[in-house]
Amino acid sequence: xxxxxxxxxxxxxxxLAELDAPQGVSLPRLAxxxxxxxxxxxxxxxxxGDAVLGGRPGPGWVRVAQEGDRWMARLTDAGRAQxxxxxxxxxxxxxxxxCALPGLVDVAGDREQRENRDEGVEGxxxxxxxxxxxxxxxxxxxxxxxxxxxSPWQDDAVASEVPVALVFNGLSHAVMMAxxxxxxxxxxxxxxxxxxxxTPADCRGIEVFARSAPxxxxxxxxxxxxxxxxxxxxxxARLKERRRALAGRTGCGLCGIDSLQALDLVPERVxxxxxxxxxxxxxxxxxxxxxxxxxxxxxxxxxxxxAAWATPEGELTDLLEDVxxxxxxxxxxxxxxxxxxxxxxxxxxxxSRASYELVRxxxxxxxxxxxxVSAPTSLAVDLAAEAGIALxxxxxxxxxxxxxxxxxxx
Numbered sequence: 426x427x428x429x430x431x432x433x434x435x436x437x438x439x440x441l442a443e444l445d446a447p448q449g450v451s452l453p454r455l456a457x458x459x460x461x462x463x464x465x466x467x468x469x470x471x472x473x474g475d476a477v478l479g480g481r482p483g484p485g486w487v488r489v490a491q492e493g494d495r496w497m498a499r500l501t502d503a504g505r506a507q508x509x510x511x512x513x514x515x516x517x518x519x520x521x522x523x524c525a526l527p528g529l530v531d532v533a534g535d536r537e538q539r540e541n542r543d544e545g546v547e548g549x550x551x552x553x554x555x556x557x558x559x560x561x562x563x564x565x566x567x568x569x570x571x572x573x574x575x576s577p578w579q580d581d582a583v584a585s586e587v588p589v590a591l592v593f594n595g596l597s598h599a600v601m602m603a604x605x606x607x608x609x610x611x612x613x614x615x616x617x618x619x620x621x622x623x624t625p626a627d628c629r630g631i632e633v634f635a636r637s638a639p640x641x642x643x644x645x646x647x648x649x650x651x652x653x654x655x656x657x658x659x660x661x662a663r664l665k666e667r668r669r670a671l672a673g674r675t676g677c678g679l680c681g682i683d684s685l686q687a688l689d690l691v692p693e694r695v696x697x698x699x700x701x702x703x704x705x706x707x708x709x710x711x712x713x714x715x716x717x718x719x720x721x722x723x724x725x726x727x728x729x730x731x732a733a734w735a736t737p738e739g740e741l742t743d744l745l746e747d748v749x750x751x752x753x754x755x756x757x758x759x760x761x762x763x764x765x766x767x768x769x770x771x772x773x774x775x776x777s778r779a780s781y782e783l784v785r786x787x788x789x790x791x792x793x794x795x796x797x798v799s800a801p802t803s804l805a806v807d808l809a810a811e812a813g814i815a816l817x818x819x820x821x822x823x824x825x826x827x828x829x830x831x832x833x834x835x
Contacts, residue, residue, distance in 0.1 A: 431579050435511060437469055441487065441500045442508045449499035460568035464727055468582060470498050471724035491718060553637045556587050556605040556648040559726045582726040586748045588638060588649040591615060594661045604729065604747045605650055607756045608633045612652040614759030618786035622660045625762040629655040692788035692812035700737045701772065701793035701815050702831045709796045711739035712774045713820045719744040731776040732757040750777035754786055772796065779805045779818050788812040793831055796820050801828055
């Protein structure tokens with residue numbers, strides 16, 4: 426990966442050198458010093474760290490870590506060497522306008538599928554280069570001082586949102602707007618959480634293709650994706666019987682149903698687990714606190730939700746990201762299924778609010794506990810109580826709110 430080398434990077438490295446302290450520099454102090462939003466500073470710090478972006482680690486000039494309730498940044502030895510080089514070289518001023526952002530966060534599970542797709546599918550006129558989950562877009566940064574000049578227009582990282590068609594046995598069933606990463610997991614998780622298949626074994630194979638999007642449509646350079654699933658005949662027959670036109674969105678809604686009678690608001694009951702009913706807030710918050718460090722794409726570009734899997738002890742084992750919170754949960758469900766871990770003891774932690782759809786998906790997969798950073802809706806609370814799911818919301822250390830117990834009493 427080529428490190429971003431522009432005025433923003435130069436100012437950030439200089440500020441870290443100027444404010445250098447053994448314990449590092451807090452994110453609020455660094456943002457105030459630069460007169461920039463903390464989110465913009467955090468994204469650039471991520472690009473200058475050693476996170477794997479574009480299939481290669483970053484330059485490792487900075488290290489960011491959460492200490493208690495604060496994010497602290499510090500220069501590494503490589504970063505200090507970079508600052509010294511910039512101070513003594515004319516290259517710094519000559520390259521002030523250059524900015525080469527990584528285009529892709531190479532997420533586990535996607536690397537193999539990308540290797541043979543970057544140039545499209547040979548002989549297929551509808552194929553296209555594989556879209557990138559994080560792309561560059563031009564931005565102009567403005568500070569809080571109204572008299573200060575805004576920055577020059579420069580590239581910054583933005584999350585991709587592309588159409589993803591889910592095709593079952595050759596029949597296109599749904600088009601979702603999603604981040605083009607972990608699409609095998611996304612498709613399998615969607616099929617399971619929407620009840621299109623009953624078990625992972627009902628899916629006989631998955632293939633993912635990049636396609637040219639309709640003119641004027643799709644981020645990621647006018648590219649769309651198709652995921653083809655080969656499912657068991659009985660599941661396909663059932664799908665055709667209840668098939669409806671779905672239009673996926675990153676917002677919410679009851680996509681594609683044609684009447685109130687089609688609503689399905691009676692969730693399955695999850696298997697009772699005493700550990701989920703008795704789980705203390707400290708364990709839930711331990712899992713929540715571990716999420717930001719694993720949200721690599723969101724740190725680089727913002728705008729992405731995360732769904733994570735935690736053990737009953739609060740240890741995170743998996744975290745998946747997407748511009749849609751429902752998509753992120755489907756990716757997580759699919760990841761567990763692909764690895765043969767469906768049904769394992771654990772719970773879901775999400776960076777979003779808790780909507781009824783998320784509770785419904787957890788109920789279908791027999792997940793006994795859902796914890797979200799933001800608040801739930803009333804319907805989410807009611808469905809969680811009916812399903813026997815322990816629902817936690819507003820999980821923002823050191824506080825959390827428990828809405829249902831997960832017991833038969835709700």
